[in-house]
Structure formats: structure tokens, C-alpha cells
Amino acid sequence: MSNLKLRKLKNKIFHGLVLSSTLFALIVLIVLLSDIVMDGYKWLSIDFFKNFTSRFPERAGIKAGLFGSLWIIVITASVSFPVGVGAALYLEEYAPKNWFTNIIQINISNLAGVPSIVFGILGLGVFVNTFGFGRSILSGGLTLALLILPIIIVSAQEALRSVPKDLKHGAYALGCTKWQVITGVVLPYAIPGILTGTIISIARALGETAPLIMVGAVTFAAFTPESIFDSFTTLPMQIYSWTSRPQADFHNLAAAAIIVLLAVLLTANALAVLLRDKYQDRIKG
Amino acid sequence: MNAKMEINNLNFYYGDFKALKDINMKIEENKVTALIGPSGCGKSTFLRTLNRMNDLIEGTRHEGEILYEGQDIYSPKVDVVELRKKIGMVFQKPNPFPKSIYENVAFGPKRHGIKNKAKLDEIVEKSLKGAALWDEVKDRLNTSAWALSGGQQQRLCIARALAMEPDVLLMDEPTSALDPVATLKIEELIDELKNNYTIIIVTHSMQQAGRISDNTAFFLMGELIEFGETKKIFSNPSDKRTEDYITGRFG
Numbered sequence: 001m002s003n004l005k006l007r008k009l010k011n012k013i014f015h016g017l018v019l020s021s022t023l024f025a026l027i028v029l030i031v032l033l034s035d036i037v038m039d040g041y042k043w044l045s046i047d048f049f050k051n052f053t054s055r056f057p058e059r060a061g062i063k064a065g066l067f068g069s070l071w072i073i074v075i076t077a078s079v080s081f082p083v084g085v086g087a088a089l090y091l092e093e094y095a096p097k098n099w100f101t102n103i104i105q106i107n108i109s110n111l112a113g114v115p116s117i118v119f120g121i122l123g124l125g126v127f128v129n130t131f132g133f134g135r136s137i138l139s140g141g142l143t144l145a146l147l148i149l150p151i152i153i154v155s156a157q158e159a160l161r162s163v164p165k166d167l168k169h170g171a172y173a174l175g176c177t178k179w180q181v182i183t184g185v186v187l188p189y190a191i192p193g194i195l196t197g198t199i200i201s202i203a204r205a206l207g208e209t210a211p212l213i214m215v216g217a218v219t220f221a222a223f224t225p226e227s228i229f230d231s232f233t234t235l236p237m238q239i240y241s242w243t244s245r246p247q248a249d250f251h252n253l254a255a256a257a258i259i260v261l262l263a264v265l266l267t268a269n270a271l272a273v274l275l276r277d278k279y280q281d282r283i284k285g
Numbered sequence: 286m287n288a289k290m291e292i293n294n295l296n297f298y299y300g301d302f303k304a305l306k307d308i309n310m311k312i313e314e315n316k317v318t319a320l321i322g323p324s325g326c327g328k329s330t331f332l333r334t335l336n337r338m339n340d341l342i343e344g345t346r347h348e349g350e351i352l353y354e355g356q357d358i359y360s361p362k363v364d365v366v367e368l369r370k371k372i373g374m375v376f377q378k379p380n381p382f383p384k385s386i387y388e389n390v391a392f393g394p395k396r397h398g399i400k401n402k403a404k405l406d407e408i409v410e411k412s413l414k415g416a417a418l419w420d421e422v423k424d425r426l427n428t429s430a431w432a433l434s435g436g437q438q439q440r441l442c443i444a445r446a447l448a449m450e451p452d453v454l455l456m457d458e459p460t461s462a463l464d465p466v467a468t469l470k471i472e473e474l475i476d477e478l479k480n481n482y483t484i485i486i487v488t489h490s491m492q493q494a495g496r497i498s499d500n501t502a503f504f505l506m507g508e509l510i511e512f513g514e515t516k517k518i519f520s521n522p523s524d525k526r527t528e529d530y531i532t533g534r535f536g
């Protein structure tokens with residue numbers, strides 16, 4: 001009996017422990033968020049979105065950062081999505097299972113864990129200098145595309161692997177070619193998972209600063225880009241630059257910009273979840 | 286007798302493992318041929334060699350020949366895509382695509398170049414009728430196939446195969462995942478289908494083989510022990526092992 005009591009006690013203690021670590025994480029998050037919202041919400045106004053940054057906090061806004069982020073993300077997404085899905089398709093459906101494929105696979109998984117600053121150095125060396133794209137949106141977008149490519153590949157591979165063999169074989173048995181099986185069965189089934197992974201990766205790219213500092217994003221931009229060869233700033237860069245100023249007002253401005261950035265990221269993540277649920281329902285019918 | 290397919294000295298290997306040993310068999314046209322035997326004896330492997338589905342499994346190879354209308358199906362002259370159009374397959378577990386009922390049946394024809402909507406409508410109706418499913422689904426062709434019952438899903442898979450206008454139908458334990466009522470429906474359907482198709486069916490149930498087949502092949506550990514008329518095999522088998530199996534003494 002006492003043994004049973006002891007086990008029950010242990011169970012309770014463990015339950016308490018995991019519960020308190022969850023609560024701890026939650027409380028830290030709430031404190032952080034409320035601190036930011038308290039500092040920042042007064043500064044959120046229409047003008048805050050319409051103005052460029054300025055030496056005077058009351059006239060400063062995030063227009064340059066918003067547009068810069070948008071341009072960057074369009075480039076990042078339009079490069080990393082097709083390349084990532086293509087690579088995942090090759091690895092899952094076409095690549096022979098040999099040591100060479102294995103090496104590629106291990107490398108991709110490892111690349112997903114490389115610090116983002118390293119991709120920044122690579123971007124500086126390859127895109128800015130060697131290719132001569134300069135400190136431009138193109139260099140920034142391509143660098144971020146490289147950064148999230150491994151994550152997109154790995155998550156797309158997982159989505160492709162989740163396609164039941166039964167379904168593929170069903171299509172092959174109807175005399176479909178491999179390409180028809182991929183477009184007719186594999187991709188329709190896997191696309192929600194692929195999109196979810198892509199959106200989450202792109203959300204990560206949206207919040208990056210370190211690699212963009214390396215490829216030369218500016219911190220004081222009073223313009224919106226007009227071509228992919230223009231220089232740029234992004235929302236996180238703007239936040240970074242404001243927080244490094246001494247005046248308290250700029251810190252509050254930064255808080256307001258963080259609220260905007262968080263809103264964008266949460267929306268993106270919500271979209272990813274929605275997409276997944278919607279398609280899952282459709283598939284289950 | 287008119288042989289639709291002829292299997293000569295067929296050996297089949299998964300890597301080093303020899304799963305089929307020197308199989309010789311003639312498949313009669315417009316007849317139902319049942320493949321029976323204890324699990325693991327190679328029935329599915331044999332069935333999958335007939336439409337080259339084993340090509341999809343890495344590290345497999347075969348020896349011997351499988352003639353379909355006089356031509357070795359493994360010959361380089363044979364296009365596997367064309368072959369699978371002619372030799373359709375129904376799987377053990379119903380595997381409709383996560384699409385509408387209509388799209389499931391139209392899937393094959395569409396991918397073989399039929400685009401005309403009226404023509405597709407016609408194929409879908411004809412195939413669903415052929416699989417005895419039309420009356421149950423004609424009012425909801427655009428709803429998801431995954432919402433159908435297991436038995437309906439299996440008949441949908443049969444309709445999907447029929448839509449390719451095949452010549453031979455391979456079925457791997459098509460009723461093993463179904464309840465008795467759904468099983469009976471499929472058995473009746475098979476009896477109907479054999480007027481127009483040559484059917485080869487794997488079954489784990491001796492009663493089923495007895496009810497629906499004209500010829501029966503008994504496999505044991507990769508070998509074809511006995512092959513002949515179902516009546517003869519069940520009433521007067523010539524091999525002791527066949528007798529032991531059908532009387533339930535092992536398996």
C-alpha cells in the first residue's frame with residue numbers, strides 16, 4: 001500500500017513540476033508582451049504607418065521598414081518556395097537511396113541549424129560582392145531565401161512522406177506516370193503541409209536582422225524601394241536602430257513597431273494553422 | 286482453353302530472398318482465377334508481378350516470362366503505363382483518392398488524355414454502373430469519396446479500375462477489410478464482371494474461392510502446389526498439402 005501511495009505522490013509532484021514550468025513560460029511571455037504593449041500602444045497611429053523615420057520621435061514612422069520587409073519577403077518566398085519544394089520532391093521521389101543522397105540529406109538537416117549570421121556572411125561574400133548585387137533588396141532577399149531553404153526542404157519532405165503509399169500505388173495501377181502521380185496525388189495531398197512549413201519559415205525570415213546587417217541593410221531610410229537593386233531597411237532593422245538610441249521616446253517607438261511585427265507574425269502563423277485545418281477537413285471529407 | 290496470360294518458369298526475388306519459385310500457370314479468359322494459400326506464401330507478390338507493380342519496390346528482380354496476349358510483359362518493348370491500363374488492380378484496403386466520387390472515377394481517363402466533359406460523364410456513369418454503385422451515389426457525385434462506407438469505397442475503386450476499360454482485373458483480398466454484407470455485394474459483382482473481364486483474385490477465405498472462382502491456384506512458401514478447376518481442387522485435390530489446407534488442417 002505504501003508503495004502505491006508513494007507512486008501517487010511522485011505522480012503528483014511531477015504533475016506539479018511540469019505545470020509550473022508551463023506557467024513560468026506563460027507568465028514570462030505575458031509580462032514581456034504587456035510591457036511592450038504598455039510602452040508602445042500610444043504611438044500606434046495612422047501616421048506611424050505613413051511616416052518615414054525621423055530625428056523627432058513624434059514624426060517617426062515605419063513606412064520604409066514595412067515596404068522594405070515586404071519587398072524582401074516577396075523575393076525570399078518566390079525563390080525559396082519553388083527551389084525548396086523542388087529539392088524535397090527530388091529527394092523523396094527521385095533520388096536513388098545511396099551514400100550520395102544520404103550526404104545531401106544530412107547536410108540539409110545540418111544547414112537548418114546553422115546560425116543566421118553565417119548565412120549573412122555568405123550573402124555578403126556571394127551576392128553582394130561576387131555577383132555584384134550590392135547592398136540591395138536582391139542580396140537581402142536571396143540571403144534570407146538561403147537561410148530558410150533547409151527548413152522548407154525538410155518540412156516539405158515530411159509532408160511528402162506523409163502521403164499514403166496506398167494512394168500512390170492506386171494511381172500507378174491506373175497506368176499513371178511518375179509525374180502524373182506526383183501532380184495528381186502526391187502534391188494535392190501534401191500541399192497543406194508544405195504551405196504550413198513555408199509560411200512558418202517565411203515568418204522566421206521576416207523577423208531576422210543579423211544576416212541583413214551583414215549584407216548591408218541601412219538603418220536610417222527615408223524612402224521606399226523602387227527596384228530590387230535599391231538599398232533597403234526592414235521592420236526588425238528599424239526596431240534595432242530605434243532601441244539603440246538613448247531617448248526613451250525612441251524605445252517606445254520601437255515597442256510600437258514590435259507590436260506591428262508581432263501582429264504580422266501571429267497572423268502568418270494563424271494562417272498556417274487555418275490552412276492546415278481546412279485542408280485536413282477537406283481530405284477527410 | 287483460351288489463355289489470357291501465361292506464366293512460364295517464374296522466379297521472383299526481394300533482394301536475396303526468393304519469394305516465388307518456378308511458377309507455371311495459364312490464366313483463362315473471362316474466368317475467375319483464385320489464388321489461395323497461407324499468409325506469406327507469395328500470393329500478393331505473384332499478383333503484383335502480373336501488372337509489374339513490383340517494379341515500384343527497390344531491389345526486386347524476376348526470372349522467367351509472363352505472357353500477356355503472347356507478349357512478355359517484362360520485355361523492353363512493353364510500356365508499363367500501357368500494360369497497367371490493360372491490367373487493372375484493386376487493393377486489399379480500399380484506397381480512393383481524397384477527391385470527389387466523380388474525380389476518382391475520372392482520374393485515370395483524364396490522365397490518359399480524355400478531356401471532353403460529356404465523354405467523361407459517360408465513362409463515370411458506365412463505370413459506376415459496372416461496379417454496382419451508381420444507384421447509391423448518383424445524387425452525390427461531387428461529394429468526397431472518403432465519406433463513403435468501406436464497401437462503397439471498394440466498389441468505387443473497382444469503378445475507378447473499370448474506367449480504364451481494362452482487360453484483366455487483379456484483386457488482392459478485396460473483401461478482407463469489409464463486413465459480410467459488403468463482401469457479398471462484391472462477390473456478386475465479381476460474378477457479373479467475369480462476363481467481360483478476366484479476373485485474378487487473391488483470397489484468404491476458402492469459402493470465397495469456392496463460391497466465386499472457376500480455377501484455383503494453391504500456393505505454399507512461394508511454390509505453386511496445385512492449380513486446376515476449383516471444383517476439382519476442393520472436392521478431389523491431388524496433393525496432400527492442398528487437402529490439408531482446404532480442410533483447415535493448417536493455415
Ligand SMILES: Nc1ncnc2c1ncn2[C@@H]1O[C@H](COP(=O)(O)OP(=O)(O)O)[C@@H](O)[C@H]1O
Nearest residue numbers: 299302304323324325326327328329330331342
Ligand atoms: N516488399 C517486400 N520486401 C521484402 N520481402 C517481402 C516484401 N513483400 C513481401 N515480402 C515477403 O515475400 C513473401 C511473400 O509475401 P506476400 O506476397 O505478401 O504473401 P501473401 O500475400 O501470400 O501473404 C513473404 O515472406 C514476405 O515476407
Ligand SMILES: [Mg+2]
Nearest residue numbers: 328329330457
Ligand atoms: Mg497478401
